[in-house]
Amino acid sequence: MQGFHLAFLVGGKMVTKEEIKKAKEVDLVDLVESLGFRLKKIASDTYAWEEHDSFRISRHKGFFWFSRGLGGDNITCIQEMCGCNFTNAVEMILGQDLKVQKNNTSKKEKQDCNKEKIKEEFQLPKRALNGKRAFAYLVKTRGINPEILKEEFSKRHIYQEEKTGNAVFVGYNKNKAASAALRGVGKDRFVKTQDNSDFSYPYRVGNGEESIYVFESPIDLLSYLSMYEKDEKATYISLYGVSTKAVDVFLEENPRCNTIIICTDNDGKGENVYNRLKKQDLKQIVLRERPIYKDFNEDLLTRTMEKGMSL
Helix, strand or coil, rough: CCCCCCCEEEECEEEHHHHHHHHEECHHHHHHHCCCCCEEECCCCCEEEECCEEEEEECEEEEEECCCCECCCHHHHHHHCCCCCCCHHHHHCCCCCEHHHHHHCCCCHHHHHHHHHHCCCCCCEECCCCHHHHHHHHHHHCCCCCCHHHHHCCCCCCEEEECCCCEEEEEEEEEEEEEEECCCCCCCCCCEEECCCCCCCCEEEEECEEEEECCCCCCCCHHHHCCCCCCCCCCEEECCCCHHHHHHHHHHHCCCCEEEEEEHHHHHHHHHHHHHHCCCCCEEEEEEEECCCCHHHHCCHHHHHHHHCCC
C-alpha cells in the first residue's frame, strides 16, 4: 500500500499522522510568539505567558498551566491558548511555517538546559516582619475565621510576602517547604504560583489519615473550615486548580485513608474532578460536597451577609 498515509478524522476534517508529528516538533516558544502572544523569559528554557503568570512554556518540556493543572505538547498548548479544537490547532501550527525544534537543538543547548534544571531550586518568597495586611485581607475581605488564621500564621503555613504584602500559602513535604501560591491583596487580587513549586505537596490543614477533603484553592479550604467543624481524622488540601496529582500522592502516603470528599467549585471543571476520581479503580469511597454557590468562599460571604441583615 505504497503512498498510504494514516489519517485521523477530527471534527469532520482529516489530519494525518505526519502532520500531527510535525506540529508537535515545532519550536513551541517561537510558535506562541508568532501567534501574537506575549511571553516573558523567567529561566534559560522557561517562559511565562504575560496574561496568565501560572502558564509556563518550555522548548524542551511543552507547557504547564499550574493554576488549572493542565499540561502537554504543542497541540494541547495551542488548544488552550486559542480555544480551538485539535484539528484547528494542528492547522494553525503548520500554517506558521516554523522550524522543527527537535532538529535544531544542539547538544550544548540540551546540556545547558539540564544544568539550569539542576540549579533551579524551590525558594519561598521573602517573609515580611508581620502579616497584618495579608491577615486583614483574609478576614475582612474573604470572611475567614481569624482564629483559624492565627494558628495557620503561627505555623508559617500562611504568611505575608515582604515585597508586595501578598498572602503566601505554603505546602510542605514533611517539614520542608515544597510549594507556594500567592494571592494578591490589592485591587488586582491575582493568583500566582511560586517558581519550581511541587504541587504534589500543596497547602493543607490537618494531618488526619482516614479521609481527605479536596478544594481548588486555599481560600475555599479556609472558608469551609470557617463554616463547618473540623474533622480531626481528616486532612484538607488545596489542588491549586483541578489536577488530582496531590490526591494520588496523599493516598500513596496514607494507606489508611478510606474516604475522599471532593469540595471543588460548583461548575463543570469542579464536577470533572469528582467524575475522574469516581471512574478510577480506588478502594476509597469518593463523595461530592458541592458549595451552594460557585465556591465555598462565596457561600461563606453570603452566609455572613445574611446574618448581618437579620440583626
